[in-house]
Amino acid sequence: METILSVNNLTKKFGYLTAVQDLSFSIQKGNVYGILGPNGSGKSTTLGIVLNVVNSTNGSFSWFDGNTSTHDALKKVGAIIERPNFYPYMTALQNLKLVCKIKEVPEENIKDKLELVGLWERKDSKFRTYSLGMKQRLAIASALLNDPEILILDEPTNGLDPQGIHQIRQIIKKIAAQGTTILLASHLLDEVEKVCSHVVILRKGKKLYSGRVDGMLASFGFFELKTENNEALINFLEQHPNFGEIKTENGIITAFLKNEMKSDELNGILFKKGIVLSHLVKRKESLEEQFLTLTENQSI
Amino acid sequence: MKRLLQIEFIKLWNNKSSRVLILAYFLLLTSIALVAAIKFDIGPVKFHLAEQGIFNFPYIWHFNTFITAFFKLFLAIVIVSMMANEYSNKTIKQNLIDGLSKKEFILSKFLTVISFALISTIFVFVVSMILGLVYSDYNELSIIFSDMEFLLAFFVKLVGFFSFCLFLGILVKRSAFALGFLFLWQVFEGFVRGMIRWKLFDGETTDAVMSIFPLNAMFNLIKEPFSRLGAVQTVADQIGEELALDYHVQFYEILIVIGWTAIFVYLSYTLLKMRDL
Numbered sequence: 001m002e003t004i005l006s007v008n009n010l011t012k013k014f015g016y017l018t019a020v021q022d023l024s025f026s027i028q029k030g031n032v033y034g035i036l037g038p039n040g041s042g043k044s045t046t047l048g049i050v051l052n053v054v055n056s057t058n059g060s061f062s063w064f065d066g067n068t069s070t071h072d073a074l075k076k077v078g079a080i081i082e083r084p085n086f087y088p089y090m091t092a093l094q095n096l097k098l099v100c101k102i103k104e105v106p107e108e109n110i111k112d113k114l115e116l117v118g119l120w121e122r123k124d125s126k127f128r129t130y131s132l133g134m135k136q137r138l139a140i141a142s143a144l145l146n147d148p149e150i151l152i153l154d155e156p157t158n159g160l161d162p163q164g165i166h167q168i169r170q171i172i173k174k175i176a177a178q179g180t181t182i183l184l185a186s187h188l189l190d191e192v193e194k195v196c197s198h199v200v201i202l203r204k205g206k207k208l209y210s211g212r213v214d215g216m217l218a219s220f221g222f223f224e225l226k227t228e229n230n231e232a233l234i235n236f237l238e239q240h241p242n243f244g245e246i247k248t249e250n251g252i253i254t255a256f257l258k259n260e261m262k263s264d265e266l267n268g269i270l271f272k273k274g275i276v277l278s279h280l281v282k283r284k285e286s287l288e289e290q291f292l293t294l295t296e297n298q299s300i
Numbered sequence: 301m302k303r304l305l306q307i308e309f310i311k312l313w314n315n316k317s318s319r320v321l322i323l324a325y326f327l328l329l330t331s332i333a334l335v336a337a338i339k340f341d342i343g344p345v346k347f348h349l350a351e352q353g354i355f356n357f358p359y360i361w362h363f364n365t366f367i368t369a370f371f372k373l374f375l376a377i378v379i380v381s382m383m384a385n386e387y388s389n390k391t392i393k394q395n396l397i398d399g400l401s402k403k404e405f406i407l408s409k410f411l412t413v414i415s416f417a418l419i420s421t422i423f424v425f426v427v428s429m430i431l432g433l434v435y436s437d438y439n440e441l442s443i444i445f446s447d448m449e450f451l452l453a454f455f456v457k458l459v460g461f462f463s464f465c466l467f468l469g470i471l472v473k474r475s476a477f478a479l480g481f482l483f484l485w486q487v488f489e490g491f492v493r494g495m496i497r498w499k500l501f502d503g504e505t506t507d508a509v510m511s512i513f514p515l516n517a518m519f520n521l522i523k524e525p526f527s528r529l530g531a532v533q534t535v536a537d538q539i540g541e542e543l544a545l546d547y548h549v550q551f552y553e554i555l556i557v558i559g560w561t562a563i564f565v566y567l568s569y570t571l572l573k574m575r576d577l
Contacts, residue, residue, distance in 0.1 A: 051397045053577040071401035085394040090314045102398045
């Protein structure tokens with residue numbers, strides 16, 4: 001598989017604070033990656049380093065085959081970090097023409113991209129008259145001008161209203177469907193869960209996990225159960241070798257699996273034992289639950 | 301190179317205040333021609349400035365480059381803000397992310413500075429040429445094209461000054477503060493001159509030491525032209541004062557300013573490279 005970005009032992013110190021510590025990961029073509037982490041975990045700093053605006057203290061990174069200089073590589077990358085930055089006194093069209101000059105791409109793309117983000121009718125309005133959602137969408141259009149090999153988004157929905165968030169997510173999904181590699185940094189887990197296939201999880205500048213989303217925890221999922229006779233059920237579950245931890249919350253019993261078990265199998269056994277369920281759901285942990293487990297396990 | 305200039309042109313020309321200032325600057329450069337219109341005609345006292353010899357070749361090269369150099373402050377505002385705005389709009393960050401290298405960024409600004417200086421020089425050359433051809437008492441080709449080094453000095457002076465502004469814009473990141481710093485630096489050089497003269501050396505050595513300081517070095521390039529005027533010389537003769545100033549542009553003075561230009565551009569680049577954005 002083709003490697004787009006590889007990061008090796010990257011470290012960044014701001015004075016006595018270590019923002020990123022010994023971070024290594026690589027990005028392969030065609031996947032959608034999420035960088036997850038609470039605020040201040042070093043997501044933006046890491047992106048800043050590979051995007052040539054923050055100097056690393058130690059370590060290295062290389063774009064594509066490693067033979068292109070960073071600024072030439074960035075011409076094949078589309079990136080938006082934090083807030084959209086454009087010249088406020090220029091119109092959307094003028095701003096995008098400027099970006100085309102910098103990226104050395106023809107201006108024909110502008111119309112397509114502005115239509116994609118739904119800003120073509122407002123192309124002649126000055127940037128400063130835009131709402132935050134429109135600014136963010138213009139930033140996406142600008143990042144797509146060169147039909148990038150990889151799109152890097154840092155908190156793209158930050159500060160937007162629900163409609164804005166929805167619009168941005170639709171756009172991201174559209175782009176991902178076209179096969180563009182995406183690297184999405186966010187602290188919003190459901191956002192990452194909805195679009196990403198791979199994650200890198202950071203906490204206090206250190207990498208906790210990198211790999212596929214579903215391989216994050218070696219877990220078989222859990223059952224949510226409800227019945228008239230809770231005591232008998234709990235008794236049964238505690239005896240059964242397949243189950244580990246058992247929790248009761250609001251009358252619903254949550255039983256975590258230690259081995260693989262199907263829900264019809266459990267239902268059958270329970271029915272034979274005379275326990276009739278009024279509620280049976282088998283679930284995998286959501287990304288949020290997995291994330292919290294992972295970060296708690298490692299907390300000092 | 302053309303691409304870098306185009307990038308900078310888009311940024312500048314679409315900004316209304318920059319556009320107004322640039323236009324005002326070139327209008328002012330032309331307005332030096334209006335000096336020719338100064339005419340008093342009060343009974344027996346007839347005075348026509350243009351007839352006093354200020355438009356004579358080759359003196360006009362000296363006079364016009366000296367006077368028009370004061371207007372450079374207009375462009376200084378444009379240059380400081382074109383640099384500082386990149387910081388306040390954070391567009392410098394976006395430019396780098398979009399694939400402009402830090403070197404290209406500084407180069408695009410420096411090329412703009414050179415273009416401003418070059419266009420100004422050509423402008424002054426054309427205006428002076430026209431004024432001279434109309435009013436000068438001497439019209440031989442060899443006289444017209446003598447003392448052209450003042451134009452070179454003018455160009456070097458502008459490039460040096462604008463590079464200083466560029467550097468201040470990057471250093472301070474806020475246009476108003478950067479301009480304030482420029483003013484403060486001028487005061488500082490005056491202060492140093494005063495201290496040196498008072499405590500350390502005699503007048504001549506002080507001048508020599510001060511010629512190394514950037515603003516002083518730029519000012520020294522073109523010396524004041526007034527004491528060269530016939531009328532002033534006559535008056536000086538009458539009161540027995542001898543005005544012996546070397547008017548010519550010195551080679552080493554040009555070198556000092558070019559040296560400062562290199563230092564400012566290099567420092568700007570280093571600063572940009574070292575800083576996290």
